[in-house]
Amino acid sequence: QVQLVESGGGPVQAGGSLKLSCHVRGPISGRCSLEWHRQTPGKEREFVADIYRNGRTAYSNSLKGRFTISHDQVSDIVYLQINPLQIEDTAVYYCAADCHTGFRKDDYWGQGIQVAVCS
16 A cells, blocks of 8 residues: 655744655555645645656746755655745645556545744
């Protein structure tokens, strides 16, 4: 069974930096993108960034510049660094894996982790 477990959230100060972690547990196969999304109250969940196992990354155009996604393939942990933090980064952050094997598509999601940025 696949589990994505986020950690590293909590209250943080604007202007600082934060590094979220997502531990990928269990066998995922196929061509997978490992992703971070976020959701603020009253808004749709939005894509933040993704990374493939070959290292290729992509970022939301509106969020590009302050976010960095990376993947430790040995421990299978996906990171999202935010620097500098802004009040508007307050959200629940979700880790996800979108995998394709032939015509089969599997999506996995973590439970989400709260980040609260204060001034």
